[in-house]
Amino acid sequence: MTDFEIVHFLWLAATCALVWLAPVRWQVDLIAASTFCFIGLHAPWSALWLLGASLLVYACYRAPLPARPRLTGAAVLLIATVFLVYQGIEEYGQPSWTVPAMIGLSYYSCRHIHVLLEMYKGNLPSMSLRSYLHYQLFLPTLVAGPIHRYPNFIRQCERRRWDRVQLAGGMERILYGYAKIIVIGNYLLDLELGALLAPLADHFAGLWLVSAKDWLYLYAVFSGYTDVALGFSLILGFRIEENFNAPLKAVNLIDFWQRWHITLSSWCRDYVFRPVQALTRNQFVAVSAAMVTLGIWHQLSLYYLLWGLYHALGITLCRLYQLHDDPLGLRRLPSSLRHGVTRTATFAWLTGGMPLITNLLATGTT
Numbered sequence: 023m024t025d026f027e028i029v030h031f032l033w034l035a036a037t038c039a040l041v042w043l044a045p046v047r048w049q050v051d052l053i054a055a056s057t058f059c060f061i062g063l064h065a066p067w068s069a070l071w072l073l074g075a076s077l078l079v080y081a082c083y084r085a086p087l088p089a090r091p092r093l094t095g096a097a098v099l100l101i102a103t104v105f106l107v108y109q110g111i112e113e114y115g116q117p118s119w120t121v122p123a124m125i126g127l128s129y130y131s132c133r134h135i136h137v138l139l140e141m142y143k144g145n146l147p148s149m150s151l152r153s154y155l156h157y158q159l160f161l162p163t164l165v166a167g168p169i170h171r172y173p174n175f176i177r178q179c180e181r182r183r184w185d186r187v188q189l190a191g192g193m194e195r196i197l198y199g200y201a202k203i204i205v206i207g208n209y210l211l212d213l214e215l216g217a218l219l220a221p222l223a224d225h226f227a228g229l230w231l232v233s234a235k236d237w238l239y240l241y242a243v244f245s246g247y248t249d250v251a252l253g254f255s256l257i258l259g260f261r262i263e264e265n266f267n268a269p270l271k272a273v274n275l276i277d278f279w280q281r282w283h284i285t286l287s288s289w290c291r292d293y294v295f296r297p298v299q300a301l302t303r304n305q306f307v308a309v310s311a312a313m314v315t316l317g318i319w320h321q322l323s324l325y326y327l328l329w330g331l332y333h334a335l336g337i338t339l340c341r342l343y344q345l346h347d348d349p350l351g352l353r354r355l356p357s358s359l360r361h362g363v364t365r366t367a368t369f370a371w372l373t374g375g376m377p378l379i380t381n382l383l384a385t386g387t388t
Contacts, residue, residue, distance in 0.1 A: 023204065026064070030165060031250075032285070033060050038257045042184060050179055051152075053258060054159035061164065065123040070145060075134050076158050080151045080249045083141055094142045098135055108239050109322035112134060126164045128319060132289050137172050140292055147173055160199055162254040166247040168265040168285040175260070182259030192256030199249025207242035211235055226377055233376035234369070241269065244283070273364040275333070275340045275371060305341070310334040325379055332375045 023031075037056040041049045062069040080098070082093045105128070111121055118283030137154070140146045149172070157175050208322035212283050216236050222228025248265040255262045265284050272278035279287050290312040310331055343349065 023200075027370040029064075030060075033207070034161060034173075034254045039253060041258060050156045053161060054156050056162040057159040057164055060161060061125055065125040066115060068124040068127060071104065071124070072130050072158060075130075076155055077151075079134050080149070080154055082138060083146070084156075091142060091320070092204055094138050098138050101131055101138075103361075106322060113321060115321050117215065121249070129163065129167050129169055130158055132169045132251050132286070132319075133172070135293065136169070136289065138173070147176060149221075160253045160255075160260075162260075163262060167283075168248060168251065168263050169289055170262045170285065174263065178260040178262070184259070186258070188256050192253040195249045195253035195256065198288065199246040199253060200234070201233055202242045202246030202249065207239050207246060211239040211242060227382065228382065229377035230373055234373040237369075237373055241266070241282075269367070271365065272368050273361055274368055276344075277334045277335075278368055278372065281335065286316060286319065294364070306338050309337050313337070325383060328379045328382070329375055332379060336371050 033056070037053060039058070041052050058073070061072065078097050082090060082097050085093050104300040108121075108124055108127060109235040111119070115121055135147065137149075137157075153176060154172075156179060156212050157172050160170075160175070163170055216239075219228065219232050219235055245266045250262070252262055263285055267281040267284060269278055272281050272309035288307050294315045295308045295312035297373060299305060302308065313334040314327060315332075317326035321325055352363060353364070
């Protein structure tokens, strides 16, 4: 674990202890104050932008109804632009530039846009500035998600209570999460398996194996951080949305993206795929827009642009296969064999993206 991760863990643990010692009416305020202090100490520019954007979102909510759509659109554009500009500076900035840390930017930007668009559609429950700051300043999900939704969070604020069973479940999940991060991810996959595969990375087949290892590593570490976040949330009395649902059991790409990073995938579905599909009546364009958005969320680069299009193509081919009623006759196979074939094909497509795109970019620069 890095020094930052150790401090983050200790800060979360201390926050949990202080919250349950405080009067009930101030407990969620204490979580928000602790979160703002944490991010202010480690990333002051991120803290200022998080607070400023939260005030902007609330100002849109309080604006007169005739002006609200225009202000909401401007706020969405501003928040998305800040995010993309920061992503671009991180990726393409000069070595001499000092780029400030923006902890949690990817996550709280999506939460801002979620609230703004639900406000625009008229689906947002009543909101006070205090409740919105509670929602955005929630330490367990600040650094590594999930991208939880405002209505569920407010319900959790109303229902939370001290529960020993929930406390034990939260502690167990935290332990399980750190075991996945440290033992499986950092030690077995990254250190041990990574060292074995490193000499093979010069060849296409070897690069494919490295890609497979990277997906497994990402799943172990990212789902581990999600376990930690949801575990601390449970200790604080909150049941936050799950982010993974056994994605390696997915039988096709559509199934996979419903199981992997669920809160981001559902965010892209609701706020990119559905509006673009309604506008264009073209599913491939809508899927491409959603997957490119998902790629750029990770990094603003040509690689992730192509990565998004690659996965959009895979999802579209999967959908076409379904529409043509199983032309290969896989449904006639025994279920264990059928699932073995479909899961292998799904994982092969996922892991094939990195070597294919890397070689394509290398060919284009020579």
